[in-house]
Amino acid sequence: MKKTIQEFIYYLNVERGLSDNTLNSYQRDLYSFFTFLHDSEIFEWTQVKRTHIMKFLMYLYDKGRAPSTITRNLASIRSFFQFLLQERVIREDPSTDLESPKQEKKLPEVLSPDEVDNLLDQPDQTTFQGKRDKAMLELLYATGMRVSELISLNVEHVDTRNGYILCKGKGEKERIVPLGKIAIESLIDYLSKSRARFRKNLSEQALFLNHHGRRLSRQGFWKIIKKYAEKIGIKNKITPHTLRHSFATHLLENGADLRAVQEMLGHSDISTTQIYTQLTKKRLKDVYSKAHPRA
Structure with missing residues (x-):
């Protein structure tokens, strides 16, 4: 049985050209399955039934393995049995129609609003870099844009007079997102007093520039926000989408319409936006637990 696993790994390596990490993952999963079968006195792949695979998945569950790990093991087993079927080692695939365990959405x-205020107040607005960073952070929180959307903005996409930006999202889909007063003021301050200091080429249209006068990269922005987060002790809470998530949650907490938030975020499916309603419910429950004398 082990020899057949090795032949499968060789096939994945030579025929499909998978990476070493992926090959190791397949091998680890299948050896674990092989050990379980051997302990259950199954010594041939032709003896494996659907119930054996189900028992193995339950065994992983009982050991406290995460749903994602169990799903990956099942995927490895499915691929392996497809290989055995193809090589005519077996006549029927026992893994057919087995469902993966549902994974909880994290x-x-x-x-919190106070943490956002603290983060957005960190850039030193007496410097050209501080004015740029302030405008970027304010714009992210004001619009809920993705970082990739922020750095792809050109000057022409911003209308500070009427208070909106034209955002290009996934699949080049365009949407118009309104701007708040503070974001507008920060953008005007950056455009009028700072951007020209970064620009090296007069034909450069990127809104946010780095010290070389070129469009700021995602990695460049990530370094900037991590620096400010570290200063106020929230480094572990920051991801590239933190301000986007905070934008949506705070809007819903204050009574915003779910459809409007969906449109501003650029979600094609409202179920993606609904995860933020779970956050608001969780926060209400936490507030109740801390504040109510009989909670």
Whole structure:
């Protein structure tokens, strides 16, 4: 049985050109399955039934393995049995129609309004870099944009007079997102007093520039926000989407319409936006637990 696993790994390596990490993952999963079968006195792949696979998945569950790990093991087993079927080692695939365990959606990390205020107040606005950083952070929180959308903005996409930006999202889909007063003021301050200091080429249209006068990269922005988060002790709570998640959650907490938030975020499916309603419910429950004398 072990020899057949090795032949499968060789096939994945030569025929499909998978990476070493992926090959190791397949091998680890299948050896674990092989050991379980051997302990159950199954010594041939032709003896494996659907119930054996189900028992193995339950065994992983009882050991406290995460749903994602169990799903990956099942995927490895399915691929392996497809290989055995193809090689005519078996006549029927016992893994057919087995369902993967449902994975719980991890709720995104969000900042409190006070933490957002503290983060957005960190850039030193007496410097050109501080003015740029302030405008970027204010714009992210004001619009809920993705970082990739922020750095792809051109000057022409911003209308500070009427208070909106034209955002290009996934699949080049365009949407118009309103801007708040503070974000507008920060953008005007950056455009009028700072951007020209970064620009090296007069034809450069990127809104946010780095010290070389080129469009700021995602990695460049990530370093900037981590620096400010570290200063106020929230480094572990920051991800590239933290301000986007906080934007959506705070809007819903204050009574915003779910459809409007969906449109501003650029979600094609409202079920993606609904995860933020779970966050608001969780926060209400936490507040109740801490504040109510009989909670």
